[in-house]
Structure formats: structure tokens, C-alpha cells
Amino acid sequence: MDPNKQALLVLLVAALSFEGAHCIKCFDCTSVNNSMCLDPTVYDAETLQKYLPSVECHAGLFTAATHEDFFCRKIVQAVLHKNHDSEVRVTRGCGYVRHRKDCYKADNEDHLETVCQCFKDDCNGAATLRNVGVAATVLTAAAVLGLSFKL
Template sequence: MSPNTMLLSITILLSMVYKSTAIYCFYCNSANNSACIDPTKFDDEMRGRIIPIINCDTAVPRVNEYAFFCRKIVQTIYHPHKDSELRVTRGCGWVRHEKDCYRADNRDHLETVCQCFSDHCNSAESLNSTTASALFVALAVCLYFYR
């Protein structure tokens, strides 16, 4: 095995190693913090001042042995005598769903719930770690064979 091939193999393997001891998530509710609707509108400094970020392992009592993750819930709440209301909640989750995102349509509200597994990932839509790893491997292979 050539040194370049070995280096590429080690790089690919190391890119797939994922270890986390704590996860940090945005923690807000648009009912009392309108910035919670879309945190990506703000630069990092401003976002850090107006939207709390919490360490799920220390802020939420552990209810089971499962690892925490970040969650974002978008609800459209239907009111009988006024316009519907958009509500966004961001925080920590501890019971995983089989899908990264799912929808629930109830009589009085429509709800989309998304879960993600890296720091600050509940700010907006993001790539999951498997997709990011696959893209990295594809790029590395293309660069290796292109030269």
C-alpha cells in the first residue's frame, strides 16, 4: 500500500469517528422570544445574546440512559375565531423517533418535529453526520483519482 493510499484510508476512517460527551442546543420558544422563529437571521454574536444555548446533559434531568439530542418543533396552531399562529420551540430531546423529521396533523394544530445530533443543529435544516461523511468520502475519492 502506498503512503498516499494509507493516508487517504486513515483520513476517511478518522472522519467517520464520532464521539460526544455533551450536546449543546438552542433553547427557546417563539411564544416569548420571536428570534426563535429563525435564528439564522442573526450573526453568531447577536444570536448568542438573544437565544439561549444549553448543555442538555446538565440542564435537563436525565430520565433514562439514552443520549440527549437537539429538537426543533414547528407548530401551526389553528384558532376558531382568529388567524392561525406559528409557534417554534427548540430544545433538548431524549426519546428518539425513527425518522429525523415527522409531521403530525391534529384537529387543532399541524406539527413538524425534527431531531438532530450535533451542537447547535436545531437552528435550521442541516446535514446529518452520515450525509456529511458520505460527501467527504466522495470528495476524497474524486481528488485521489483526479490527480
């Protein structure tokens, strides 16, 4: 076989067998700095792109994560203040250490939180995650506050 044709064939096979890297895109925000982070589903695509754009998740300098390891995460916290009303904070971003459950709750001394993970572009702004996370955290916070006032 002609050396040029052989080289072209090798390049063609290599190009066809190469799997491109895909980075998942996630909303990356906190409601402390951007109130749109509380519920991105109420905004149109143009407004979201301008004020709450998605980011591509990339491995940081100190992580061993690959592009396939990343996912989107949403954290809803009910922060319990002793001397004034509690507040709800939402944080959305990329993650790379997966939990065995898609959503789980954590009950800490000064806050309650619901953490959800998902695996499609911009899924951490989805209504399903919002309903599970916010409702569960707010109901749990209300129950804890109700119990604490009775003690």
C-alpha cells in the same frame, strides 16, 4: 517494577482509556416568548450568544438518559384558531426519546406540527431543519384551512 512507577503506569493507562462525556448543545427557546426562535439563522453569532444562547443537554432528575442519548429538536406548529387567524410557533430544545425518522408530521385537532431531530451542536437552528419544518407545516396548515372553508 518500582511501586511508584507501577502506580504511575496504572494512572496513565486509566487516563488514556477514559472517554470524556460530551453533551450536545442545542438552542432552547420558544417563539411565544422570544421571536428570535422563529429563525436564528438571520442573526449574527454575537446577537445569538447574547439573546439566544445554546444550552448543554443534561439528564434530568427523572430520566435515565445518558449524555449520548440527547439530541436537538425543533418543533414547528401551526396553531389553528376557530375565530381568528392561525399562528406559527417554533420550539427548539433538547430531546432524548428518538423517533425513527429525522422529521415527522403530526396532525392534531387544533394544530399541525412538524418535529425534526438532529445530532450536532446547535443543529436545531440550521436552515435545512427550518426549511423542512416551516414549509411543510405552513403548506399543510394552508391546505387544511382551505378545505375547512369549503365545507
